Amino acid sequence: MDDIPLSAQLTALALLLAMSAFFSLSETAMMASNRFRLRHLAQQGHHGAQKALSLLNTTDKMLGVILLGNNLINAAAATLVSVITIELFGEGKWALGAGTLAVTFAILVFAEITPKIIGATHADRLALVLGYVLTPLLRLFYPIVWFVNLFASMLLRVLRLTPAASNQPPQLSQEELLSLVLESSHIIPQKHRTILSSLFELNRITVEDVMTPRGNIEILDIDRPWEEVKSQLATSYHSRLPACRESLDQLLGILPVRRLLGSIGDDSFDESALMQQVQPPYYIPAGTPAFSQLAFFQENRQRIGFVVDEYGEILGLLTLEDIIEEFVGDFTTSMPGLGQELCWTDKGEAIVEGARQLRDINRMLGLDFPLDGPKTLNGLILEHFQDIPESGISIKLAGIAVEILQTKDRRVVTVRIFRPAPD
Numbered sequence: 001m002d003d004i005p006l007s008a009q010l011t012a013l014a015l016l017l018a019m020s021a022f023f024s025l026s027e028t029a030m031m032a033s034n035r036f037r038l039r040h041l042a043q044q045g046h047h048g049a050q051k052a053l054s055l056l057n058t059t060d061k062m063l064g065v066i067l068l069g070n071n072l073i074n075a076a077a078a079t080l081v082s083v084i085t086i087e088l089f090g091e092g093k094w095a096l097g098a099g100t101l102a103v104t105f106a107i108l109v110f111a112e113i114t115p116k117i118i119g120a121t122h123a124d125r126l127a128l129v130l131g132y133v134l135t136p137l138l139r140l141f142y143p144i145v146w147f148v149n150l151f152a153s154m155l156l157r158v159l160r161l162t163p164a165a166s167n168q169p170p171q172l173s174q175e176e177l178l179s180l181v182l183e184s185s186h187i188i189p190q191k192h193r194t195i196l197s198s199l200f201e202l203n204r205i206t207v208e209d210v211m212t213p214r215g216n217i218e219i220l221d222i223d224r225p226w227e228e229v230k231s232q233l234a235t236s237y238h239s240r241l242p243a244c245r246e247s248l249d250q251l252l253g254i255l256p257v258r259r260l261l262g263s264i265g266d267d268s269f270d271e272s273a274l275m276q277q278v279q280p281p282y283y284i285p286a287g288t289p290a291f292s293q294l295a296f297f298q299e300n301r302q303r304i305g306f307v308v309d310e311y312g313e314i315l316g317l318l319t320l321e322d323i324i325e326e327f328v329g330d331f332t333t334s335m336p337g338l339g340q341e342l343c344w345t346d347k348g349e350a351i352v353e354g355a356r357q358l359r360d361i362n363r364m365l366g367l368d369f370p371l372d373g374p375k376t377l378n379g380l381i382l383e384h385f386q387d388i389p390e391s392g393i394s395i396k397l398a399g400i401a402v403e404i405l406q407t408k409d410r411r412v413v414t415v416r417i418f419r420p421a422p423d
Helices: 006-032 036-045 047-056 059-089 093-121 121-142 140-159 174-182 192-199 226-235 271-277 290-300 320-328 358-367 378-384
Strands: 240-245 247-256 284-285 304-308 314-319 349-353 394-397 401-408 412-419
Touching: 006 059, 006 093, 006 121, 036 047, 036 121, 047 059, 047 121, 059 093, 059 121, 059 140, 059 226, 093 121, 121 140, 121 290, 140 401, 192 320, 240 304, 247 378, 247 412, 378 394, 378 412
Parallel strands: 284 304
Antiparallel strands: 240 247, 304 314, 349 412, 394 401, 401 412
C-alpha cells in the first residue's frame, strides 16, 4: 500500500468506520424497535414495516448479516490503522500499541457507542428505513450467513438453548399489558386509561363487590295498603323494583315500574293487574366473576339479578349498570347520595355513608381498607365491633381513624373518616 496516498488511506478508514457505525446502529435499532407498532403499520400496507417484520421474523439471519458486515469492517479498519501507523512511525512496538489503542478508541466512540445510542433512541423510525437496506444485503450474503448460522445453531443445540420461533408474536401477561396501559399517558387520555385499567380489574372482582347490599335494596311490599303501593310506584326513582311479600325472603319477582306508570291512576288497576307484569327473578351465585356475569347478561339479554349464597339467601341486587359503572365510572345512582364523588375537606376529613362500597372509598379517597371481608364500610365497622356501635365512637380501621356519626336500625348511617398522615 506504499503507492496509495495517506489521504486516501485516511478516507478509506473514515468510510470503514461509517459502515461499521451503520451496522451497529442497525443491530440496536432493529432489536429495540416496537414490534406491535411495526405489525400495526404492516397491516396498513407500510412496505418498510413489512420488510422490518420479515427481518425480525428471522432474527438469526438478520443478526448474521449485520454481525458479518460489522466484524469484517472492524477487522479491515484495524488492519488499515496498522498500515497507516507503520508508514508514519515505523514498526516499533510502541507505535503498533498506540495504533491499536487509537483504532479501539475510534471504533468504540464512532462505530459502537454513538450509533447504538442513536439506534436505541430512534428505533421505531429507523427500523422502517433499515429494512430496505438490510433485506438486499441478506440476499447477497445469504450463503455465508447460512453457513455461519449452521455452526451457531449446532452449538445452541449442544448447550440446549434452542431459541423459540422468531415469527411468534410476543406473549404478554395481563400484568404486563396493564403496565403498558398505565405508562401510556402521552398517548391515551386519562379517562381512557382509567376505563382500560378497570377492565383488567373486572376479572378479579366478583358480583359481591359491585352488588347493592340487601339492606340497601328498595322493595315493593304488595302486602302493604294498596294506596301506599301505588304511591311508591308513582314516586320510585328506579325503573325496576323487586316485588315481594313483607321481605325479600318471600320474593315474587321483578316489576318493571315504567310499564305501570300509565295504569296507576286507573280504578281497574289492582293487585292482579300488577302481578301480571311481575317477571320471574334471576339468581346469581355469590363468587361469580363480574366479567363472566357481564357476558351472561349480554348473551341472555338480562339486566338484573339477585346474588344468593350457598343456602339460597339473598345477599344483594346486581344490575347491568352496576358492572358497567365499574369501568366507565358512575353515571346512575342506586341510592340517593351514593352517586356523589368523595373528597377530602381542607381539614383532612370526609363524611361517608355507611352503605358505601369499600372499593369506592379506596378509589375516591386513596385509602387502603381491606377488601377480602365485608364489602361496605358499615359491614367493616360491624365486623370490628361484633355489635351495633353507638354514635360518637372513634376507632381505627386498617390504620385509618374513623368516627361514627349516626347509627339507625342496626346499621351505621354516616361516618367521618380522617385522612391518614403521609408515611
